[in-house]
Amino acid sequence: MAKLNQLYPQKKNIFQGGKLKEDGKSSEQSATFLKDLETLKKFDLDSKFGPCIGITRLERWQRAHTHNLNPPHSIPKILKSYDENNNEIQESLWNDYELS
Secondary structure (H helix, E strand, O other), X not given: OOOHHHHOOOOOOOEEOOEEOOOOOOHHHHHXXXXXXXXXXXXXXXXXXXXXXXXXXXXXXXXXXXXXXXXXXXXXXXXXXXXXXXXXXXXXXXXXXXXX
């Protein structure tokens, strides 16, 4: 069973000498990533596009598009702008939950 901190990952600020350490990403990239992640989470939580258990976000978007449910056009653009192996982006919010 997944732990709470795995379901809601947090990034803690790392301070050293009173200044925030840079982790290699610019703040603009981080802000874009967080905005994209929020958009994807809203898509996951919108039930009008059908269930999302057991399929990727792109598969769910394609299914909703096929059935003329008018899913947001930004979803595939966001998904394709990140690495295919980035599960935080590619998999739905519910991916870590176990089915019982």
